[in-house]
Amino acid sequence: MKSLRSRLILGSALIALVPLALAIFLLSYRVESTMKTEASERLDVALGGLQSELQAQMEEIAQKLRILSRDVALKRLYLVRDGGGQELDRFLEEKRFLLGLDFLAVTDTAGVEVATAELGPQATVTMAGEAPILYQGERAGILRGGLALDSMFLQRLKQTRGVDIVLRQNEHPVASTVAGTELSPSPGAGLMTRFTIGDQSYLSRSFPLDLGRGTRVRVIGLVPAAAGDRTVRALQLTAAILGVLGLILAVLLGWMWSLQVSRPVETLAVFADRLSRGEWDEPLTLKSVGELQTLVHSLERMRGDLRRYRDQLVIGERHAAWSQMARQVAHEVKNPLTPIAISIADLKRSFEQQRPDFPVVLDQAVRTVGEEVHALKRLLDEFSELGRFPAPVFAPCDVGDLFRDLATLYSSEVSEGRLMLDAAASGAVVADPAQLRQALVNLIKNGLEAIDGDGRVTLAARRVDDGLEIIVADTGPGLSAEQRAHLFVPGFTTKASGSGLGLTIVERIVHDHGGTIVAEAAPEHGTLFRIHLPRKTRS
Amino acid sequence: MLAGIGLFVAPAFADLRRATAEVILVCERNVYVALRDSLPPLRNDRVIFRRRKETLATGLVNSTLNGELAVVLVISGSMAKVRKLAKVEVWFERSQMPPRPVLRVGYPATSRANLLFACDNLDLAFALPSGAYRAGPTTVRSSTWIRDPALPLSRPWPDTLIARFFEDATDEEIALERGELDVAIFWPGELSRHMREQSRWQTHSFGMYEWGFLGAEADSSPGDPATDPALTALNRELFADDLRYVIQTKAPLGPVRYEVDLACPGWRQMQRLLDRYASTTTRRVRLAFVERDSTSGNGAEPDGIVPLFILRCPMVCREELEPYLDALDRSTLVNALKCQVRKRTR
Numbered sequence: 001m002k003s004l005r006s007r008l009i010l011g012s013a014l015i016a017l018v019p020l021a022l023a024i025f026l027l028s029y030r031v032e033s034t035m036k037t038e039a040s041e042r043l044d045v046a047l048g049g050l051q052s053e054l055q056a057q058m059e060e061i062a063q064k065l066r067i068l069s070r071d072v073a074l075k076r077l078y079l080v081r082d083g084g085g086q087e088l089d090r091f092l093e094e095k096r097f098l099l100g101l102d103f104l105a106v107t108d109t110a111g112v113e114v115a116t117a118e119l120g121p122q123a124t125v126t127m128a129g130e131a132p133i134l135y136q137g138e139r140a141g142i143l144r145g146g147l148a149l150d151s152m153f154l155q156r157l158k159q160t161r162g163v164d165i166v167l168r169q170n171e172h173p174v175a176s177t178v179a180g181t182e183l184s185p186s187p188g189a190g191l192m193t194r195f196t197i198g199d200q201s202y203l204s205r206s207f208p209l210d211l212g213r214g215t216r217v218r219v220i221g222l223v224p225a226a227a228g229d230r231t232v233r234a235l236q237l238t239a240a241i242l243g244v245l246g247l248i249l250a251v252l253l254g255w256m257w258s259l260q261v262s263r264p265v266e267t268l269a270v271f272a273d274r275l276s277r278g279e280w281d282e283p284l285t286l287k288s289v290g291e292l293q294t295l296v297h298s299l300e301r302m303r304g305d306l307r308r309y310r311d312q313l314v315i316g317e318r319h320a321a322w323s324q325m326a327r328q329v330a331h332e333v334k335n336p337l338t339p340i341a342i343s344i345a346d347l348k349r350s351f352e353q354q355r356p357d358f359p360v361v362l363d364q365a366v367r368t369v370g371e372e373v374h375a376l377k378r379l380l381d382e383f384s385e386l387g388r389f390p391a392p393v394f395a396p397c398d399v400g401d402l403f404r405d406l407a408t409l410y411s412s413e414v415s416e417g418r419l420m421l422d423a424a425a426s427g428a429v430v431a432d433p434a435q436l437r438q439a440l441v442n443l444i445k446n447g448l449e450a451i452d453g454d455g456r457v458t459l460a461a462r463r464v465d466d467g468l469e470i471i472v473a474d475t476g477p478g479l480s481a482e483q484r485a486h487l488f489v490p491g492f493t494t495k496a497s498g499s500g501l502g503l504t505i506v507e508r509i510v511h512d513h514g515g516t517i518v519a520e521a522a523p524e525h526g527t528l529f530r531i532h533l534p535r536k537t538r539s
Numbered sequence: 540m541l542a543g544i545g546l547f548v549a550p551a552f553a554d555l556r557r558a559t560a561e562v563i564l565v566c567e568r569n570v571y572v573a574l575r576d577s578l579p580p581l582r583n584d585r586v587i588f589r590r591r592k593e594t595l596a597t598g599l600v601n602s603t604l605n606g607e608l609a610v611v612l613v614i615s616g617s618m619a620k621v622r623k624l625a626k627v628e629v630w631f632e633r634s635q636m637p638p639r640p641v642l643r644v645g646y647p648a649t650s651r652a653n654l655l656f657a658c659d660n661l662d663l664a665f666a667l668p669s670g671a672y673r674a675g676p677t678t679v680r681s682s683t684w685i686r687d688p689a690l691p692l693s694r695p696w697p698d699t700l701i702a703r704f705f706e707d708a709t710d711e712e713i714a715l716e717r718g719e720l721d722v723a724i725f726w727p728g729e730l731s732r733h734m735r736e737q738s739r740w741q742t743h744s745f746g747m748y749e750w751g752f753l754g755a756e757a758d759s760s761p762g763d764p765a766t767d768p769a770l771t772a773l774n775r776e777l778f779a780d781d782l783r784y785v786i787q788t789k790a791p792l793g794p795v796r797y798e799v800d801l802a803c804p805g806w807r808q809m810q811r812l813l814d815r816y817a818s819t820t821t822r823r824v825r826l827a828f829v830e831r832d833s834t835s836g837n838g839a840e841p842d843g844i845v846p847l848f849i850l851r852c853p854m855v856c857r858e859e860l861e862p863y864l865d866a867l868d869r870s871t872l873v874n875a876l877k878c879q880v881r882k883r884t885r
């Protein structure tokens with residue numbers, strides 16, 4: 001994760017995912033909250049109505065029982081019971097039907113049931129009331145009746161209230177409009193509770209209902225939460241799909257952006273590294289975004305400045321070398337003069353003293369003066385050659401012929417394997433063959449002097465788009481970058497004996513041919529000279 | 540149980556008298572006798588049929604109809620061969636009922652209003668010689684009197700008389716059906732259709748309530764209540780014919796519109812019914828329950844009041860107790876109850 005590219009990809013992925021995840025979270029929360037609010041309002045209305053309806057029904061039952069308990073026929077049938085109670089049973093059944101109750105019963109004051117009429121089996125929980133049967137102002141019996149709070153009853157309530165209903169007594173369901181009603185935990189009064197029955201999710205709210213005679217039940221209203229859940233699930237699925245697509249897009253865009261950003265940066269980094277290593281010749285060619293383009297221009301300007309400063313420095317050094325050369329020439333010229341002067345003084349003294357060994361002294365003096373004059377002459381010839389370097393005479397020149405000529409010249413080195421010339425080299429340029437030969441001889445000579453016994457000097461040539469490239473490489477110890485920078489300065493030499501003018505002459509020849517010469521480090525070790533000659537040299 | 544046993548006790552007879560009556564039909568052992576006597580025979584009274592001092596047959600009064608017809612069951616002799624029935628003398632001998640050990644009588648309680656009046660207070664006092672009974676245990680809903688056996692009475696008054704007061708007529712009926720009462724006395728119109736239609740009770744009788752009547756505030760009779768559609772409907776529909784029409788002697792006023800006294804608790808029901816029969820006349824006659832002063836005792840009505848209906852209180856008992864009630868005189872039981880009518884004015 002240290003690379004800029006990785007960070008850019010990660011960053012774009014996060015930019016794509018985090019807002020989406022946040023939006024989905026907030027949206028899901030909002031949907032859930034809205035669903036709960038709607039369910040709560042619906043339950044409030046339904047349960048409020050349900051509570052009122054149940055209370056009204058309880059009051060209605062009580063009222064019916066109060067009226068019925070005063071019924072003359074009931075009192076007579078209960079208190080007289082001529083027919084052994086069967087007529088009372090029939091009467092209760094008739095009244096039960098007419099009053100719309102599920103059961104009616106008459107008990108005596110001790111609670112013993114005297115007659116009863118019931119619709120179906122006895123329900124677990126009933127919404128019942130009772131009224132006294134008064135006889136002479138005193139309670140002579142009790143009329144009980146009511147409705148069975150069974151599933152059918154709840155179904156009727158469900159149709160009017162629009163919510164499912166569960167009835168629980170002592171935490172156990174006793175009737176319900178839905179199958180499988182083992183609810184846990186028990187919904188608290190006024191609290192919205194979410195739970196699942198089977199594979200159906202519900203929101204619920206409840207209220208306690210006092211049925212009298214110590215019977216308390218809890219009425220639970222249920223609203224299915226499936227629609228909201230489906231919405232949330234659809235939202236989450238959509239979010240997941242969008243997230244994956246967004247992630248892929250973000251990674252792709254991040255990768256592309258990282259390429260646009262990191263590639264120039266990498267190029268710049270390589271370029272900066274080259275600059276740091278003093279390789280200022282190759283220009284920086286980079287097309288990128290505006291900000292980087294500014295950086296590219298700055299770096300390129302810096303490279304140009306550095307190169308110009310280096311050239312100026314080289315020129316300065318060259319001037320200094322020339323000065324040094326002049327002083328050296330003077331010194332070299334002055335050095336033979338001293339033995340010459342001494343020899344002449346010895347000769348004069350010997351002649352004036354008429355010394356017997358005058359002939360010997362003369363001979364010695366003549367020999368010494370002759371040797372020193374020869375040395376002076378040789379020295380002056382070299383300087384003269386450098387100073388009066390002739391203008392090149394251009395003519396079509398085939399590099400193959402040139403290499404074959406050099407092979408003849410260095411036949412012994414070639415046979416020893418110390419020099420290898422590319423036999424397949426070919427290519428024609430317009431050049432001065434003699435000067436070009438001189439330049440290559442100087443380079444071969446340098447190389448041969450640099451290599452040891454196992455070393456080798458290699459010459460190769462190849463066509464390039466606009467001319468010919470000749471490469472001369474050796475496997476010698478090589479040069480440092482600083483040495484390579486001063487390589488073409490006159491008088492610069494790495495050897496113990498040498499004038500330091502050979503490579504200066506090579507550079508002069510190449511320059512006069514409109515070409516360039518670069519000294520590089522060879523791929524393995526040693527030094528490689530790359531000479532580029534244009535196909536046609538401008539006059 | 541005691542009452543049941545009393546049924547089979549052979550009655551003693553006394554006061555043999557010739558009645559103003561005529562045999563009108565003989566059918567096997569039943570002899571039908573038209574009564575023209577002011578003192579009609581009672582059930583189980585012995586009847587002796589004679590012709591020229593010859594006893595033809597003897598029998599017992601099986602039943603009477605409005606004091607005008609008696610059905611006699613021949614128990615000895617025969618009337619089958621008698622041709623000239625009009626010449627047969629009819630002699631009645633009143634059966635002498637033994638006093639019952641206990642007689643339980645149900646009465647309306649003070650708070651039990653009827654259509655005609657509501658009571659501020661109810662007094663229960665039997666028209667018997669002083670000291671005939673002494674008060675026994677009394678509760679809110681019952682009073683007990685214990686007869687002094689040393690004081691002889693002309694009628695077979697029970698040894699112990701228990702009066703129970705019922706705030707609800709139905710409770711009183713139920714008490715009767717449950718056998719908690721021997722006799723139940725109701726205000727006019729109170730007796731339920733159930734009781735009236737049950738064969739067991741439909742032979743109920745009446746006792747005249749003498750402490751008031753339903754009258755019209757008019758100088759002359761508004762009409763014959765026995766023929767006036769409004770008044771007959773009133774009696775039929777609201778009082779189950781428990782009111783007895785008073786024969787009018789004054790000339791009728793002609794078509795009138797009745798207005799019921801607001802003091803009557805049931806004035807609204809009564810007015811609604813009477814309005815159905817109201818004529819277009821502007822002559823208005825006010826109907827009111829008129830309390831009769833107990834001290835007058837002569838039956839005189841206040842001026843400007845024309846009595847239309849006498850109140851008959853239904854008295855229900857088991858059939859076998861009917862002769863005993865006859866012997867006691869039903870009206871004595873009814874009139875023991877004196878209601879101090881709650882006053883209300885328009």
